[in-house]
Each structure stands twice: as structure tokens, then as C-alpha cells.
Amino acid sequence: MNPLGRKEQRMDLQDDGLGSSKTERRRSEIMRLLLETGTAQIKDLAQAMDVSLMTIHRDLNDLQDQGLVRRIRGAVSAEKSMLVESNYIYRARQHVDEKRRLARAAVNHVEPGNAVIWDDSSTTFHVCDFIEQVTPVTVITNALPVMERLRETTDVELIGLGGKFHRRYNGFFGLACENMIKTFHVDVALLSTTTIQGGSLYTQDEEVVRTKQSMMAIARKKILLVDESKFHFSALNYVADVAAFDVVLISRNVSPEILTQMRQARARLELV
Template sequence: MLEDGLRYNSAPARRQRIVSALRTSGFLSVSELAQALSVSDMTVRRDLRILAEQGEVRMVHGGVSLPHGTLQTPSFIARAGEQAGRKRRIALRAVELLQPDEVIVVDAGTTTYEFATSLPETFGGAVVTHSVPLVSHLLHRPGIRVIGLGGELHALSQAFVGTMTVQAARRLRVRTAFMGAAAIDSEGIYVHADIERETKLALMDIADTVVLLADHDKFQRLAPIRLCELGRVDRLVTDAFPAPKVAERLASHGVEIIVAEASSDRE
């Protein structure tokens, strides 16, 4: 999914964004690519031919697909498309917090997946993750060391969870964990399923710093399982400042709020 009207001034940047979006959607038409990238159909077709020659994509009638399909389920693709522009802004702002060679956790979810697709070429560290789509994406980034955590597959989040995942995580240590959530309010952070809870907490426990990535819709949503209190995270990267009550509680816990402004949509 690409955000309409976002111009990528260099051909390599355009092509990288095309491939990243394709790994979420599975198929993109020439016309929607041209509109989203603010370039001509001819420019898009030239980019696609080069990507096809490199084995990154497969040109099909009317557009382009991944050469070997996509691991994402329809529900994951649908959720990835929700507020895609906001997620992109959050991801681009969050990658600015990275050191080039650090070891990080990237949680399962569509916002964290967007973060992973936004990792710069200069990043040569290691990524610890339990997300199946994220591992699939990182197969195309040989400069990044990937440590995958196995366990029981949770279909909704497309991630491994449970006792085996927790045990594997506890053997590791990382500098920063980039986490997602289903909902946030003044009382805490929430997830959809109890089976996710212990795995997410284990990933947070092995990190020196925990960064929560969440668009502002998460402050209006409800989810049944309380993951943790607000003070369990060190930073929040979002696209709009939270409501006063939530902001006050975050401040009382010493959580740094980082707002990704619209101007952060850049290469």
C-alpha cells in the first residue's frame, strides 16, 4: 500500500518503495503506482522492468506481483492498508532512533512491519522477531542478521507465540524493542488476545529501551487484554499528540512522546 501523492525523487528510492509496498499487498497496478508516486506510467513501467530483471518482482497483466507470492493473509493485508500514510510517517520517524549496527526487537503487527520495510540501507545490525511476514521481508535484506523466534503460530497476528517463543526470547539481549499494540488509554496498553501477552512482555523484558509505535486511532480503540501499564515503555512514536489525560499519564511515567509530523514523509 502506497500513500497517494508522495513523491520519491530518486529512482532507487521509488523502486525500494514499490517492492516494500508489494510485500504487503501482493499486487499493484501500474496506474495506482503512477498516481501514488506522482510519476508517469512510462516511468513506472521502466522501474518495474528493472526490478523484474533483478528478480525482485514479476510483471503481470496490468501491473506487478511478487515473484513467489506473499505470505500475508487477506486480514493482514487489510489491516496494513488502514491508515497506511500514518503508519509510514511513524515508521520513518522511528528509524531515526536507530544506530547503524544495533540489535533490535521488531514486534508483530502492521505498523511494526512498516517500520521493518523502512529500515535504511545503512542499517546492518540484527533483528529479533517472531513475525512471519517480517522474516519473509528480511530475506531480501542480506545485510541484516535475522534471529527468528519459533513457537505456536497465531493466525491473526501472523506471529509465533507461546511458551517456546518466550523461552527463546529469554536467551537474548537487545538494545531496543519496537513494539505494537491494539489499543492504548490512560490506564495502560492492550492487545487482542491473551496468547500474545506473555510473548510481547518477554520481548520487552530483553530490551534496554522499549519504543511503542502506534497511530492515534489506537487511543480511541478498545481491546480486551491489558498488556502492561504505560510506564512499561520508554518512548511512544505516534502521528498525533494524545488526548490530555493520556498525555499526562505518559508524562507522569516519564514516557517520551515523539510525534511524526506530516513533513516526515520524505526520503
């Protein structure tokens, strides 16, 4: 049996005519499968995605040009270290315009003098581009790219959360990180998520779950940043309900049906 072709593993790849194209979502799904399996036959990927071999080859050409995959004799593969590094790089390159809109809107919920904590997500990273609009602020984060970006930014007091470095997420996690978070009380927490299903946040890694929950627990105000792609995947571990956030900043590219579901789940939406 095709190990990638089980019906329940397939992503809905119908083009909804909104922001994120079916091509972009399909390539994200290819990356997800390769991160899980390491290597796949190209013909199996075509079957799993329900597209032609020509389409899969175009997808793989693009991913290879980005340095994310390599092809060997009818298969697509990468060294484990490359796959781990590629996960964050790939996420960071997707939906950039949406993420920047969300980040700009997030800064409107921060005031000068605030202490802000934010997670390792590629969405909240873009807050770095706008944080100087509300300085002076204190920024607490477990995300290495944020630390590198803000380390010399004027009027940003930067506190880096330590712990075990996770290359897949380019950030710090684990017990040491969680214990350090508990020593703070902040004005605002800025978070994103792997996916939203049925009014709840989910992610794949238990350490990521605990870190996000710890950040939420110490914040006076909790802000969730959600781009359109967050509704096309599934993940194993529950993080929180959307109703737990004071504001859910959500991309205007999200379909009206999903917006209705979010409101029914008592999400306080701000369309961006």
C-alpha cells in the first residue's frame, strides 16, 4: 500500500479562490510528509496529492531551488539535518504578506513600557519589523531569530529564554525554558499556532505545547495571530481554545465559513 496515500492523511487541496493557492498548500503538504518520512517516491507523492507526475515535478523543482529537498532516482529525499533546518526556513517563506499584516496589527495592542512575550512562530517573527513603533518595550522570547534580530535594537530590552535548542523550530524549549517563563508577568503575549480545528489550537510537538501554554499563563492580554494556512492541516496535541485569547488577529483571506465557525467558538476576531 502507498504509505503516503491513505485517504485520512490527505489535505483538502481544492482551490478556494482566496489568498493561499492550492499549489502553495500542496507544497506545504509535501514538506510536511517529507519531514515525517524523510524519503518518498515521486510517484507516491503524486498519488497522495492526487495530481499528475508533471505537477509534482514542478513542485519539487521549486522546493529544490529553495534548497529544501533533493531528488535521487525517482525519489525525493534529504539528510535529516537538512530536513530539520528546512522546516523553519520553509515556514518563514510562506504567506509573508499576510504575516506582515498580522504583525503590524499586533503592535497596535502593545504600548510603550509594556513587557511582551512572543513565541517561535514564523508569524510573530515579523513583529520585529514594527516593534520600534512602540518602544521602549521589554521583549521576552524563546525564538533565536527574534533574539538575533532585536539584540541591537534601540529601546528594546531583550530577554532570551534558554533551554534545549530545537533546530526544527529554531528556538529554545524544555523544562528550563518553561521554568524561566514562570518567573515573569507580562502585559502581552503574542502567539501563533500550527493549526486551528474546531475552535481549538493544535500543534505536533509536546514541548511546543507546554511553552505556548506557559506563555499564555503569565500574560495579562493574549493575542493570537492567524493566517489563512492555519486551517488546512491537522496536528496531534491540543494547546488552547480560541476563546482563551483576548483578541484573534485573523487574515482577511480566510473564508467566510471559517470566520463564522470561529465566531461560534467565541473567538474575538479582528480582521486584518
